[in-house]
Amino acid sequence: MKFLDLAKVYIRSGSGGNGCVSFRREKYIEFGGPDGGDGGDGGSVWVEAVDGLNTLIDFRYQQHFFADNGRPGMGRQRTGADGKDVVLRVPVGTEILDEDQETLIADLTEVGERVLLAKGGNGGWGNLHFKTSTNQAPRRANPGQEGVERTLWLRLKLIADVGLVGLPNAGKSTFLAATSNARPKVADYPFTTLHPNLGVVGIDGVEFVVADIPGLIEGASEGRGLGDLFLGHVERCAVLLHLVDGSSGTLIEDYRTILDELAAYGAGLADKPRVTVLNKIDTLDDEERAFLRDELQAAGAGNVLLMSGVSGEGVDAVLRALRSHIDAGRLRQTPAAEDAPWQP
Numbered sequence: 001m002k003f004l005d006l007a008k009v010y011i012r013s014g015s016g017g018n019g020c021v022s023f024r025r026e027k028y029i030e031f032g033g034p035d036g037g038d039g040g041d042g043g044s045v046w047v048e049a050v051d052g053l054n055t056l057i058d059f060r061y062q063q064h065f066f067a068d069n070g071r072p073g074m075g076r077q078r079t080g081a082d083g084k085d086v087v088l089r090v091p092v093g094t095e096i097l098d099e100d101q102e103t104l105i106a107d108l109t110e111v112g113e114r115v116l117l118a119k120g121g122n123g124g125w126g127n128l129h130f131k132t133s134t135n136q137a138p139r140r141a142n143p144g145q146e147g148v149e150r151t152l153w154l155r156l157k158l159i160a161d162v163g164l165v166g167l168p169n170a171g172k173s174t175f176l177a178a179t180s181n182a183r184p185k186v187a188d189y190p191f192t193t194l195h196p197n198l199g200v201v202g203i204d205g206v207e208f209v210v211a212d213i214p215g216l217i218e219g220a221s222e223g224r225g226l227g228d229l230f231l232g233h234v235e236r237c238a239v240l241l242h243l244v245d246g247s248s249g250t251l252i253e254d255y256r257t258i259l260d261e262l263a264a265y266g267a268g269l270a271d272k273p274r275v276t277v278l279n280k281i282d283t284l285d286d287e288e289r290a291f292l293r294d295e296l297q298a299a300g301a302g303n304v305l306l307m308s309g310v311s312g313e314g315v316d317a318v319l320r321a322l323r324s325h326i327d328a329g330r331l332r333q334t335p336a337a338e339d340a341p342w343q344p
Contacts (some may be wrong), residue, residue, distance in 0.1 A: 162235025
């Protein structure tokens with residue numbers, strides 16, 4: 001399934017049905033009077049966050065969503081049928097933006113959250129509503145109210161507890177593959193990851209969600225490489241995991257490049273709690289590890305952890321450090337072995 005995190009949709013609610021002008025005409029019944037029914041209400045357009053989706057790819061193939069119009073009223077005081085509603089089902093974490101892509105209409109962060117995007121038009125009154133003591137045979141009825149037509153943007157920001165950031169080939173996908181059931185593409189060339197990946201990581205009886213995004217390079221905020229569009233998927237994270245390639249010959253430059261791109265992007269990413277990790281230590285001896293760690297700490301990285309995603313060295317210490325930054329309300333208990341589903 002392809003990943004898509006931005007989609008443009010066109011919606012229109014249904015128009016209300018027209019009211020009816022009708023008079024009761026039956027044999028032996030004198031002065032039957034007006035009996036025109038009301039028109040039905042038009043259908044509305046809703047958006048609902050559902051479980052089991054993590055992409056907007058469905059909106060690549062269908063962009064137009066039109067609710068049904070209300071049926072017109074009829075004689076014998078019969079009201080027209082209401083139009084059926086249309087519901088756009090989106091992943092949790094989807095933002096609804098106006099056509100200018102800046103005005104936020106709704107932010108769906110919980111399963112089952114539902115927002116009205118376009119209300120259907122009211123049905124018109126039939127001539128029965130206009131009967132008075134001085135106007136006993138009204139020959140007027142109201143037309144139905146027109147529906148609402150809008151152009152909207154859907155933008156998905158994945159719900160994750162930890163966001164992985166770093167240069168291409170810093171070992172982000174290797175870390176995610178080593179600690180979760182996710183299977184991102186891993187290769188020895190830059191930009192192996194082309195779209196975000198999610199993985200559920202467990203440590204000490206609790207689980208949390210880690211998001212791996214495509215690597216950043218210098219100038220990503222200006223559109224270089226894959227740009228910084230995917231940084232939106234780590235805006236909701238509680239903590240960032242900054243991986244620095246220990247085998248790189250430009251360690252400090254690599255570290256500062258990511259900090260500069262986070263600051264250029266904004267949205268508070270530069271101020272989020274951050275765990276800095278010197279990765280790929282399996283390629284370094286003890287003396288090199290200590291030297292590079294001291295260099296990073298001198299550059300302002302704080303307490304730098306050492307890790308190798310390939311050999312697994314230091315991985316548990318990194319996971320525990322991440323867990324300490326995540327609120328207890330966001331953590332999930334690891335299911336007991338006997339409760340886990342059977343797998344072949």
